[in-house]
Amino acid sequence: MKRDIDGSVSVNMGGAEVGQGLRTIVRQIAAEALKIDPERVRVYNEIDTQFSPYEWQTIGSMFTTQGGRAIVRAADKLIAILKSNASQVLKADVDYLEYDGDYVYLKNDPDIRVAVKDINRGYITEDGITIGEMAQAVSDARLPRYSNPDKNGQGSMGVSYTFGATAAEIRIEKKTGKIIVDNFASTFDIGQVINPKQARGSVTGGVLMAIGATLYEKLEFSEEGKILNPHYFKYHLPLFKEAPKQSVDFVETPDAVGPFGARGVGEHSVIGPAPAILNAIYDAIGVDFYEIPVTPDMVKKALQTRQEK
Amino acid sequence: MIEKISFTINGKSVTVEVEPEMLVLDVLREVLNLTGTKHGCDNSTCGTCTILVNGKATKSCNLPVKKIASAEVVTVEGLAKGTQLHPVQKSIAESGAIQCGFCTPGIVMELVGLLGEKPDASQSEIENALNKHLCRCTGYEPIRDGALMAQKLIKDR
Numbered sequence: 029m030k031r032d033i034d035g036s037v038s039v040n041m042g043g044a045e046v047g048q049g050l051r052t053i054v055r056q057i058a059a060e061a062l063k064i065d066p067e068r069v070r071v072y073n074e075i076d077t078q079f080s081p082y083e084w085q086t087i088g089s090m091f092t093t094q095g096g097r098a099i100v101r102a103a104d105k106l107i108a109i110l111k112s113n114a115s116q117v118l119k120a121d122v123d124y125l126e127y128d129g130d131y132v133y134l135k136n137d138p139d140i141r142v143a144v145k146d147i148n149r150g151y152i153t154e155d156g157i158t159i160g161e162m163a164q165a166v167s168d169a170r171l172p173r174y175s176n177p178d179k180n181g182q183g184s185m186g187v188s189y190t191f192g193a194t195a196a197e198i199r200i201e202k203k204t205g206k207i208i209v210d211n212f213a214s215t216f217d218i219g220q221v222i223n224p225k226q227a228r229g230s231v232t233g234g235v236l237m238a239i240g241a242t243l244y245e246k247l248e249f250s251e252e253g254k255i256l257n258p259h260y261f262k263y264h265l266p267l268f269k270e271a272p273k274q275s276v277d278f279v280e281t282p283d284a285v286g287p288f289g290a291r292g293v294g295e296h297s298v299i300g301p302a303p304a305i306l307n308a309i310y311d312a313i314g315v316d317f318y319e320i321p322v323t324p325d326m327v328k329k330a331l332q333t334r335q336e337k
Numbered sequence: 338m339i340e341k342i343s344f345t346i347n348g349k350s351v352t353v354e355v356e357p358e359m360l361v362l363d364v365l366r367e368v369l370n371l372t373g374t375k376h377g378c379d380n381s382t383c384g385t386c387t388i389l390v391n392g393k394a395t396k397s398c399n400l401p402v403k404k405i406a407s408a409e410v411v412t413v414e415g416l417a418k419g420t421q422l423h424p425v426q427k428s429i430a431e432s433g434a435i436q437c438g439f440c441t442p443g444i445v446m447e448l449v450g451l452l453g454e455k456p457d458a459s460q461s462e463i464e465n466a467l468n469k470h471l472c473r474c475t476g477y478e479p480i481r482d483g484a485l486m487a488q489k490l491i492k493d494r
Contacts, residue, residue: 047437047474225433225479232476233436260382260471268468271477 029058029102030164031110031148035130036068042075042083043095048294049226050091056222057096057287061103063129081166089294090171092222093188096287097169105165113147113160172285188283190291192216194235194300196272198308205327207243209272209305219283219291227293231276234297240266242302242320344405346371347415357403362386364402365412373413373442377471384470387443387450388412394450394466413442416449424490425449425483432483436474444470448484456492463488 029039039058045051051071059066072080083095107127114132115122118140126135133141142151150160171187197211214231221227244264248256257263282289302320310316315330343352346369353368365371365388374397377385386398389411416423422430425448435441444467451458451466458466463484472480 047435049436229433229436229475229479232478233474234476236476237473259380260378261380265471265473267471268464268477268481274476274478 029099029106029166030162031062031106031144033145033148035064035145035148036070037062037064039069039071039099040079040081041071041095041099042080042086043091044075044083044086046086048230049223050086050095052226053092053222054095054099057099058103060288061100062106063127082168088186089190089292089296090188091294092290092292093283093286094169094171096222096290097285098167100287101169102165102167105167106163109161109163109165110144110147113151113163114142116159117142117147117151188285188291190216190218190293190296192296192300194297194304196301196304196308198305198312200309200312200327201324202331205324205329205331207305207309207322207324207327209239209243209270211275212239212272212301212304213275213277214297214300215277215279216293216296217279217281217291218293219286220280220289221278222288222290224278227278228276230293231297232274234295235274235301236266236271238298238301239270239272239305240264242305242322244270244321244323246321246323340403342402342406344408344410346410347412353402355402358401361388361397361400361402361405361410365397371412371414374446375439375442377439377443382471383440383443384447385440385443387446387470389446389450389453392450392453394447411446411449413445416445423449424494425452425487428487428490429480429483432486433479434475434483440470440472440474444472444480448487452488452491456488458488460485 029037031037037058039054041054043050054071055066055069058069110132111122111125111127114125118125118134120134124135125132130144131141132144147160148163150158150162152158173184174187175183177183177185193215195213196209199208199210201208212235214235218227244266247263250256283291306317306322309322313331313334315334317326339354340357341352341354342357343350351369353364355364355368362374362376365374366376374388375385376398377383381396381399386396387394388397389395390405390408416426425445429435429441429445447466447470451463455462467477467480467484
């Protein structure tokens, strides 16, 4: 992370952006930690093991927690460099200094201050001598005590856990066995929400992926193991008209590890829909299904069996 | 047999020398290097190849290039005027409708076609148009919100 001569910030970070909005929250977290507008933070678009900082994997719904901590730690180091430069200029010890994004100033007399722009590359004195350090910092983060499972299969496999609840409201067309999901609700406790639109998008997409698995998507294999339906008109992905109206809410219980109390969310939205829908089917027609997808034929057959009984 | 086929692409006249049966999608991506239009499936079901031919939203994956001789073709690269986005682009970008972005160009062209022809399209006409496009990332809701936002911007212009 470096502070450029105009006071803007460039962040070089691993982490794979695939549309989930990773670079946007890097920008937001860096801006928050450095107390400047996100518009003044630039995140590199290219990642390459040749020049990007190390990233284990972008995985586990945990970039916000782990990557976010690395950003905050780098920002703290960068601010310490600025304060150290300022302490020489203002002739005061570092512990009397405060940083507000654009200035470092004396706590007990804020008019005694120096602009960050003047100490980004060290400070050039009147006779042209430069003192101090460049405002650039590298840091990283690991999840604390994140471990392999022990011989009993136990261990700290997640460090921070995002809990949630989901509900489905469905209708069943008796004649065809078709299941229509009218409304779907998801709530997750993700600590400090950093980007509400992106967090919501993550959930609405995951819910629909799971609805596809629950009601429509089935790979058919031949005896030799060849896929028989590798086409979108035979392997049914949910369409616009099959999407339920979704309500998404977040509870914000602060996380002890993540940046500004944030916790990760990513895979979570895919977990609830299948059991919620299958429970709703049971609520509607008293039939338990134990495999997915639950196709219209399966529902029709179940209704007939129930009729006969 | 290679033929010369001429049409306008994003306001510019071009002549390509290709087999007349070559698919427009392949001409756009391989010959003209316009990779905004996507190749998402092999059976015309996903919608990511959608472009405008004479103002109408049209799939390019099953259209032989001989069929667009002398036509006016617009792809997603032809929408913005410099840095000024088309209202559909602006709305789709702002409504959270873009995650991986793969379905986006096709949806944007579909809406540019529909709202260009019928700025007063009904909600159900818009929904029928969106139903022709597969999206995996968003759950479709923000795409519909973006479409309605775009309609408002276009009608208020």
